Amino acid sequence: MSIKVKLIEYTPNPEKVIASAAKLCYSAVGIDEIQENLEDEKTAKFLNMLMSYGHESPIEHVSFTFAIEGVSRSLTHQLVRHRIASFSQQSQRYVRLDQFKYIVPPEIENNEEAKKIFIEAMNKDQEAYDKLTEILKSKYLKDGMKKLQAEKKAIEDARYVFPNACETKIIVTMNARSLMNFFKHRCCNRAQWEIRSLAEEMLKQVKQVAPILFKYAGPSCVNDKCPEGKMTCGKMQEIREKYLNLK
Structure with missing residues (x-):
């Protein structure tokens, strides 16, 4: 973009x-x-x-x-x-990114092989973020947290998998x-x-x-x-x- x-x-x-x-x-x-x-x-x-x-x-x-x-x-x-x-x-702490956007460097954008590797990495980061969010959210709900508070606390740590390209x-x-x-x-x-x-x-x-x-x-x-x-x-x-x- x-x-x-x-x-x-x-x-x-x-x-x-x-x-x-x-x-x-x-x-x-x-x-x-x-x-x-x-x-x-x-x-x-x-x-x-x-x-x-x-x-x-x-x-x-x-x-x-x-x-x-x-x-x-x-x-x-x-x-x-x-x-x-x-x-x-x-804020990545307060805003849940269900599909994060990312910046592709021009040299990677113009190289088919490099771009393929890059996009695969972005997709894996999103997948990891989604899984971590749900795992942590489920734990916090079991601990008695309210839904909004549980999600906020979950994405607080899940965001650590996002790349610099985010x-x-x-x-x-x-x-x-x-x-x-x-x-x-x-x-x-x-x-x-x-x-x-x-x-x-x-x-x-x-x-x-x-x-x-x-x-x-x-x-x-x-x-x-x-x-x-x-x-x-x-x-x-x-x-x-x-x-x-x-x-």
């Missing part, structure tokens, strides 16, 4: 908020007067200057919330390493500075393919609502030399052009 990303909420007028916050640092007047003079053209000009200086603390004042589906637990294990963020993920859903909120850092690491060609696909789609969507703010967002090589040393993909110019023109 394919990744589904939706920007469901963000700080209204994010670029004006950032410009106001940054201007306040250097202004003798109050916020009302600053905002009265912040026309769209002035906001754009100031924000471009701000981003070129690398003055990043004002961009923490705006945040973006994404609803994400069709991703694996393998991806979310990487995603939650970005600690300056808020996460709400579908599909999950998650809502993520990050401020703009954290997002910039996320894009820097996860849009890189050396990032794992699935989280790179997610990062690219998230970047496309925030560029629609804050084009100046995210004008130079992407992997490190968009604004500077590649930091990967001998591990570089060697495609810096190609990658830079891709992200500068990303829509």
